[in-house]
Amino acid sequence: MTVGSGQSVLIVDDSPVMRQMLFKLFDSQGFNVVGQASDGEEALRMFEELKPELTTLDIVMPKLRGTDVLERLMAKYPDSRIIMASSVSDARTVMHCLKIGAKQYIIKPYDEEKVMQAVRKALDLA
C-alpha cells in the first residue's frame, strides 16, 4: 500500500542529492515525479508548464529564493499544495511560509516517514 496514487509531484532543490533522495522516496510511494527544478526561476517555469498536484520547495536557492517562489505561486494559484523543504535553523521563515500559504514543511535531513506524514496532511489524505 503506497501513500500516493499517481499524483504529480514537482521537486525543487538546488542540491542534486536532495532532489534524488526525494525523487526515490516519492517514486517508491506511488507518486509521479513530473519534474525537478534546481533554482527558483526554473521552479516557476516548470510549475506553469506542469501544474503539479504537489510541490516540494527548498527555501535557500540561487536566483530566486523559495519564499519568493512561494509568494508568486500563491498569488497566481492560491490552491496549490506546496511543502517547504528546509533545515531547522530556518524555523521562523518556515512558519512565515506556512502563513502565506504553504501547506506543510519537511525537515532536512529527511526522515522518510515524517516526509510522507507531511505529504498526507498537505494532500488531505487520511
Add this chain to the structure above:
Amino acid sequence: MSVSDENIAELFEQYKDEVRETIETLDNELVSLEQDPSNSETIFSLFRHMHSLKGSSKMFNVDNIATIAHRLEDLMSIIDKNNAILNKYPKIVDLLFKGNDIFRDIIARLEEDISYTAMTADHMAFVGEIQAQIDKINRRDSQLLDAAKKLVEDIEAVIPTLEENEAEIIKKDVADVNTGLALATLEEDGANQIRFNYNGADLTETVRVMEETLGRFKEEKQTPEDGQTFLEAANALYTTLAEVATEDAMGLIAELGDGLQLFTDRKLEMDQMTVSFFSEMLDGLKQKFQVEVEAPAVKTTRASKTSSQVKEPQVKTIRVDEAKIDQFLESVGRLITKSEILNHLQFSFRQAGVDAGLLRDFATVSRTISNDIVNLQRSIMEVRQVEMNNILKKFPRLVRDISHKIGKEAEMVIVGERVPIDKSLLDDVEQAMVHIVRNAVDHGLETPDERLAAGKPRRGTVNITVTQEEAAILIEVSDDGRGLDLQKIKAKALERGFITPEQEQTMPDKEAEMLVFSSGLSTKDQATDLSGRGVGMDVVMTNLKKWNGEVLIDNKPGEGLAVGLRLPITNTLLTKEAIMIRVSTSTFCLPLEFVNEIVTVPKEDVHHHKDGAVFRHRDMVISVIDLKGLLGLPDAPLDYVSEEEVEEPGSSVQGNLVFVILRGKNETRQSILADEILGQQKIVIKEFELETFRKLPYFNGLTLLGDGRVVLILDTDKLLDS
C-alpha cells in the same frame, strides 16, 4: 591515560599563574566597583571570578582559597541579586579587597611551601567576617520587607475611610507595592531568581513552564502531556501579552500568535522545527521583557549580562622558561660574533689574493648568514616581549590604596595596555612608575576640599598613557593636581646643599624640575609612609639611565604634572652598531647611538686652555675629553702609525685632528680626540662579569671583534660626567 607527576606540577604552575592573573583582575574590578557600586556587570564578573577561583582551587586541593572564594561567591551572589546592597554597605568592597590580599598571600606562600593549603585561624576569622556581612544583609532586608508589609496593611485599613478618587490612586499604589513585596519575598526564598514581568503582568510561571517543556522536547525526553501543557502556556502567554504589549513588542507577539494558529490549522506537531520556532519566539520575547521591566532593586535576569561579556581574543601560548630564552639569546649573540669573523675572513682572503669568483661566493654566503642572524635575533627579541599590561594592571589598586590612606579621591585612567615591552625592562620600569604614580597621588593631587576650592572636580585623575614610538616606548604619568612648586623645591635643594644660593636664583625652570629626581630631597613637610622621604624618585633616574632612557617633565603649576619616561627600544637589542677608534696604542669601541658626528679639524684650530682643549664647530664650542690623560695612555709613538694607515682619510695626522663629537644631554657638546677611526661594525655587548672589571671607570662592557681581539666599550655617560 595517566597524568604524570610532572604534568601535575606543570598544571599546578598554571593554576597559580591563573590565580595571580585573577587577583590582578579582581583588584581592578574592585577599584571600578568602588567608583560605581551598582554596576551590575562588574558585580557579576566578580561573582564569576570567585566562582572559578573556587572551582580551580578545589581541583588542586587548595582548601583555603577554595573556602574563602566560596563564601565570597555567596556574598557576590546576594549582591548580584540586589545591586543596591553595595550602596548600603560600601564596606563590602574593603572586605573583598581584604579577601584578594589573602589570596595573594596564599599564592605567595604556596610558592615556598606547596602544602600551605589549609585554613589558618586568620582565614577562619575572615570567613566569619564574610558570614557576618551576609547575615547583616539578610537581616536588614527582611526587616525592611516586614516593615513594608506592615505599612501596606495599615494603609489598606484606612483606604475605606478615604474619598473615592483618592482611594483609587492609593489602591493602585498599594497593589504595586504588594506585587513588589511578593517578588522580593519570592527572591529571598531563593525559589526563583529570574522573574518576567511585563507591563504589570507577571509571566514568570508561564515562561518557566514553556521553557521546561521546550527543554524536554529538545532533549527528546518529553512526556505525553508536555505538548498540551506547552501549548496552553504558550497560548496564555500570547493572550496576556496581546492585551498589555506596547507597540514595539507587537511584531514578535503577532508572530507567536500566527505560529500558534498555524499549529492548530495545519495539524502541526512538536517536532524540531516547531520547537525551534517557539524557542526563538520565547527568547525574543524574554529579551523584550528585560528591556521593558523597570523595577528598582528587583533584578530581572542574568541573560543580558552573560551575553555582554566580551571574549578576550584567544592566543595560543606555550610556557617557556625565561632562562632558556636568555640562553638562546646568548647563542644568537655568539653567532653574531661568528658572522663578524666571516666578514673579517673575507677581508683577509681578498688581501691573500683569493680567486675573485670564490671571493664573491663567499661574500654572498657571508651576507646571507649575517641577515639570517639579524632576523633570528629580532624574532627572539619579540618572544621576550610582553604587554605593558603586565605592569599597568597593578596601578588602579595602588592608586586606590594610596588615595584612601591619605584621604584623597583619585581615578586611574590607563591607555596603552597592549604596547609591547621587553621583559628585561619590566622590573625597572615598574619600579620607576610606582614611584612616579605614588608621588602623583601623594604630592600631586590635592585633597577633595582643596580641589573643590580650586574649582576642580572633587576626584583627581591620574593618567598613565603608554605609546609606542618608532624606536622607543613613551610612558607618561600625568595628574591634574597642583603641579610642582619650583620655589619650594629650590629652597629645599639649597637647604640640603644640593645647589648654591646663586644657582637657586639663576637655575632655569627645566633644571629645577629635574631636582625632584635627586636623592634625599623631599618637600613634603611630613613624610608619609608612602612618599616624601626623598628616597624613590632618584630610583627613577637610576633605572632609566640603565636603559638609556630619558625623563620628560611638563609642569603646569596649579593644573598638574606630567612625567614622561622614554625608553629606546634598541637598548634591549643584543647588537649595536659601533665605531672603533684608536686612541694612542689602544682600540676602543663606541656605540653609534652616542656619536653625534665625526669631524676633522686642523690642528691650529684647536685651542688649549688650562681646563682642556676646545674647538669651534658650526658655531658651537666643543670641548675635548682628554681620554689619553684620563686613561693614562702614552702618546702614540710615531712609528706605530703604519704606512698604509697614513693614507686613510680618518687619521689624525698631517696636521689634522679627528674628533668624535658625542651626543650630549644638554647644549654643551663634548668630543673625544681619536688618533684614528678604524671603522664601523656590529658588536655584541658583553657586560663585565667580574666585579673588578665593573669598577673600571669609563667602560661599561667589552666586545669580541671578528679577528678575535677583545675591545673595551666606552661609557659615554661617565665620560661626559668626568
